[in-house]
Amino acid sequence: MTEPIEIVVVGAGPGGLSAALAAAQAGARVALVDNNRQPGGQYFRQPAREFRGAASPHQRQGADLWQRVQAAGVHWWAETTAWGAAETRVLTLAGNHAPSSIQPPAIILATGTYERTVAFPGWTLPGVMTAGAAQTLLKEQHLLPGKKILLVGTGPLQLVLAAELVRAGAHVVAVLEGAPIFQKGAAHLGSLWGQWERVVEGASSWLTLASHAVPYRTSWGIVAANGNRQVAGATIARLDAAWQPVAGSEEQIACDTICLGYGFIPFTALAQLLGAQMTWQPELGGDVPTRDANLQTSAPGVYAVGDGAGIGGAALAQVEGEIAGIAAAAQLGHHADTAAQKIQALLPRLTRERQFQKMYAALFTPGAGLDTLARDETILCRCEEITQADVRRAIALGANSAGEVKSITRGGMGDCQGRMCSHLLAHAIARETQQTLAQVGRVRPRPPLFPTPIPVLGQVQAARAEESLR
Amino acid sequence: MNTQRKVNAPVVIIGGGIVGCATAYYLAQAGVQATLLEKSVLGNEASGRNGGGVRQQCRDRRERALAMASVKLWVALRTKLGFDIEYNQGGNIRMATTEQRMDDLRRESEEELQDGLAVEMWDRETLRRRAPYLGEVFIGGKYCATDGTANPLLAPRALGWAAKRLGATIMPRTEALHVQVQAGHVTAVIAKDPTGELVIETPRVIHAGGPWTPQLAQTLGVTVPIVPTRSVVAVTQRLPHLFDEFISSHDLGVYARQAREGHVHVGGAGAEHDDTFDQTTPLGTIEKIARGAAGMIPALRHVNFLRTWAGTIENTPDKVAIMDTVDGIGGYIIAAGFSGHGFCLGPIAGKLLTEWLVEGEASMPLEQFRLTRFQK
């Protein structure tokens, strides 16, 4: 590499690809980092080559975008993890195709999300998995997660997974949608369905489910997974408007697998380490960085786009990526004169997607009842096996913040780095201490953000020794 | 607006680190119900972020007797707090990579044996045999069998909880803003909590504010020479049991212990980022700790670090603590500046301060810890 990189884009999903393309087309020297071998992120991810069936429209769209990114001369740093960052706009990287640390003039974060877990009695039994895990089994290993599968959660993605499972030969015993969508959103549904159909195999999912007579119930959710060493069934119940199970409505349903599709949580740890101010927005998935009109965070030169800055879907991620790419390049002097105009032209698309985002959030943001399913003996932190009773004991000793409960119980200190459990712990503390989540506070992310081999950490460039990691 | 709330207390302790918590605990045991003010939460600073070493060997001679007395208290605390603080007398090895370091350790061992601390010099073979997990670079070391480790996340807090059970008042999220002095004697502490200001009338203040001590002391015209220093720890994933000892090497610049749950904590010995309250973890330090870890314990070359964090050490010019009164400010006691050794010393500091307040005299001489030694 002769010329230094000007913009590092982290994440090669729809948001990151669009950002890298826009910035490179404006003339900036861009590097695109992703921990996967293949670009595409959650949405465009290429299926394994031997996967039967033709590429879907969005996969073709992704392949096309990827071609243009390559043609624009973007440096592709595949299989590279950004494991740390500092307020001095430093990123530390682990991977064979990239330097071990870099301090570019601008960074665009497009890091996407992780799946939201829900704690209820039995959720740690083998046979309970996230919808994403089921999808990965199906798409990458061509394995069915089970024989009799129950889907619980919210949002249209559940239907897509259900249809995929049915087509692959699974028996889907039911799909439970937590949101009261038919009562609440008849007005919204038309446009929502239109949007969704545009991007996934929406309508055909419906048809598949209908033709296999898969029950689809709204305002229903899971209360418990039952079984001794493996899921043998589930207790389900009707939910009230706050997603609280209605007493007396419980039913038993036989199944060997339960897929949880309760949505996503933005992955914001890098933004926090880079010094970006955060704001609590439940309808966007939780804590998200504050941003200006150019999608720059409060940390100068650090931009955030896509689901990682607030759940909003692939199309929003793309338009946000374009805006941030143009703005970051302009900030470095590339086509600064025309940037405002180009961004202006994107605003109608941005507005439309944000409207969709609002509507989606209005329909599918889980109610508070979802966080009340755990019992004393229910595990909240799987890695360290910390139960709700452990949390309660810490509170009885005087703890009332996320940080203190973590210190006393070890909850959130395991290999998942809190991605599976910190929201479960925070909700439990808030409920037990009658505080808001904001009062409970967040646990500071600590580098390395992912378990990282000691020899890799021993090779951070010494030249940057003064740089600090939060 | 809020009118100032008024309460009173026989003693106010400023600071909820291990020194403040231990003092509250021993005072409460002696029947004195202190009020402890902590600007964040108990044990949130160095006391809860440290390496967990409870060590007597390799100390300044002035501190040695204190450390030995503190270990006796630690042994008792193991069963007395009603909470498992994971105290374990697994021994302490200070390793050497050079003959010169071996000579230094040998000289130190003679002094330690004279002072009644049982230590052993280990040659290369003994080290291999007793600590086979250590790297080839070490040519020997010094071992103290009665040294050990405890869990810093739990020990200071458990002392605070026990004090509270015995009647002490613990006030988290309450910052002492000012110590009021009238006619040459302490009369009150002005503090601030999330709901506003409050006045705690008291004739006695123990100022155990760690590295933040100088700022508040200065408002009384007292200069306390403590410099904040950043120190970093990294922790591995949970591993099968590897070792019991607290191990350290100044040559590699690292120390380590394996926590009960199996995680190995590796810290950077010899802090280089002086005079900062910054608690971000410097990249260069992570690198140094990672290299030191791999050199010290070769098995860690195949292991991940999960997390790093930094804490603020409180160094005095001679790296020995201050426990002293101040002429002209009756009732004001400073107990701070433990210079990176205070986790081990916390219990004995609390015990001696209690004796001083309750009986008028501590059972061990405190002349060595006078503030005035820096004023010459």
Ligand SMILES: Cc1cc2nc3c(=O)[nH]c(=O)nc-3n(C[C@H](O)[C@H](O)[C@H](O)COP(=O)(O)OP(=O)(O)OC[C@H]3O[C@@H](n4cnc5c(N)ncnc54)[C@H](O)[C@@H]3O)c2cc1C
């Ligand atoms: C099964 C499924 C179906 C979907 N269907 C639709 C749909 O029909 N319509 C719709 O609008 N949306 C859909 N979505 C949602 C859509 O995928 C996301 O909204 C979209 O992918 C968000 O794009 P993004 O660029 O923000 O993040 P992502 O696509 O999530 O990409 C983020 C990338 O960053 C990488 N990354 C994160 N952190 C780091 C790091 N520190 N270092 C290196 N790399 C990192 C991740 O591995 C990932 O590759 C679907 C999602 C799923 C899972």
Ligand SMILES: Cc1cc2nc3c(=O)[nH]c(=O)nc-3n(C[C@H](O)[C@H](O)[C@H](O)COP(=O)(O)OP(=O)(O)OC[C@H]3O[C@@H](n4cnc5c(N)ncnc54)[C@H](O)[C@@H]3O)c2cc1C
């Ligand atoms: C990384 C690291 C590793 C270490 N390793 C070891 C080790 O292995 N063994 C060992 O013995 N020691 C070790 N130490 C040192 C040890 O942790 C400290 O010496 C000891 O904790 C000091 O205790 P303290 O109570 O004096 O201070 P602190 O723990 O700093 O506590 C002082 C408290 O006072 C509060 N405070 C200050 N001012 C005010 C105010 N005005 N109002 C209200 N509250 C106030 C602060 O918030 C803080 O909680 C280490 C330290 C660090 C950082």
